[in-house]
Amino acid sequence: MMGLALLVSAHASADPDSYNVGVYYFPGWSPGAGKGNSDPWSPIKRFPERKPLLGWYDDSNQKVIAKQLEWMKDYGINFVTFDWYWEGGSKPVAGAPISNYLHARDNHGIKFNILWANHAVFPRSLEEFDVMVDYWISNYFSSPNYLKIDDRPVVMVFSATELERSAQILHIDSALLLQMASRRAIERGLRGIYFVASTLPEKGRISNALPKAGYDALTAYNYHAGIHGMQYGRRLSHSYSELTGAYAENWNYIIEESELPYLVPVTAGWDKAPWGGSEDPAHDNSEGSSEEFRQHLLEARDVMTKNPERTKRTVIICCWNEFGEGSFIEPTKARGFSYLGAVRDVFGNK
Template sequence: MAAYGIQYVVFDWYMGPPGNTVYLDHALQAYLCAPERADVKFSLLWANHSRFPASLADWDGLVRYWSANYFPRPEFLKIDGHPVVFVFSADMLEAQAKTFGQTTQSLLARAQSIVQAAGGQSVQFIAGTGASAPFISATAKAEGYSGFSAYNYQQGPADMHMSHSYAELDQGYRAQWQLFAQKADLPLIVPATSGWDKRPWGGTTADRQHDNSESSPEQFRQHLQAARARMDSGPWQSWKYAVICCWNEYGEGSFIEPTEQGRFQYLEQVKAVFGGGAQR
């Protein structure tokens, strides 16, 4: 990763029942054993698409786990000195909080208190959402979020049907970036993608043509160039960070990790566009 210009990696991160345990963290544990890890920071994409947390005790335990095991590490990604945590779905967090009488605002404020009581810096929570979400320009900052991003998008061009080619998927991403630029009062960590093809996992049942959204290396490079231009466009963007979906999501056809077939072609595009020192 470091050799091709990637400065941080965001690991999917899961906690839940039974026993409110961490699971599917084998990639993160491997990273923490790697002697070269200082060259590539890490952050967490909290995969909150479940019925967890179901109580304040669950939430407190989750935040304390982050605070004890990740935030103090020198490799943990920080922006302006504050650890960064991506929330997969801001909508899902709000809905789950309501099941035990809380709100996103109350939970994020409680998290900051827990982290600061342990001697840490407050957390930059990044809301995973689309640019059309109603709270983008209304309440996200008040709820305690510091910025926006997304795991991925599925839409094509302006009419927002599922993309049927990478060209359409690229147009959909660019439309999202533009909407954030127009509506958001918080920074965007620019989401980008190498494509979509869920056929290894049985295909996209809602629209089979969506699985034609894989990129060529040249298309991917053009997509990254557009992302970098958006990052540099200011002044709405105070952070110059991007996140690419994904390193190795082979089940959904979204990957840049070297393969026997493609070799290093996708990483070469990343290096060509972001190798000059921008955050990525």
């Protein structure tokens, strides 16, 4: 097998116009979003250096997504992946940002897709699962701006492990559940659904279980440790350099051990202090500077350059606006556009 060190170098040349750059978007910044907090920003206000350039905004305001899409376009982001929550009924929870995207006068050519946050609340029956999939097809997949790979709409699954557990409760395995969803899409004139599993670098799962479960590709929302740290007591990172080193370990391991395509995840950092802190308090030291972030992106770019077919030359950034977890590239009063500048500098998208 290829040595780990051979895959990562920060100095590879690359075609500046050939990368697909995405970013996760957390839809939790409007009154009542998620847990019903009348002011979701209240925990973040204790950390004024995190104040967005747009202020303590309401993400249900159409003007917010309009400005964010403009910035994404200006700094080379091609698609936005909305965290997506379903809690039964007939529509998603915290769905205002994606609705505002769909009604934007100008989306600046930014594609969109969903990350199904299936770790929150899962459909309580197969009938409700069908209702949820039909909602995807009718409200999202029908848009010409929906992100597709291999001509199929892309749905990322936050936790493949949780999907397996939930499917068992419904007396079905996850492979059949994904097949059901794809069949409904085919019946509506699509070519199926391109399912992407968010997963840790666990050998048996990435090389065997997830391909058999019907996933088309792998990725992650975020990592907190590298493959070696997970094997020896799950030691979480205590600095940004440790965190990005863990990412590099995981990139290399997954590319070597799994035949599925791998959409390369990257991180702006980790510090969960506003939301109560991490189980290991030192893990919250894992934020980095914009220059360190730039170096991390260079390493990811090199992995994609060396593995173009395996990675689809696609990178996805965590995150646009996870202010409670210290993982954000959205412009703030303290940072300005420095993190977005790193994205444009590395990937060169115009």
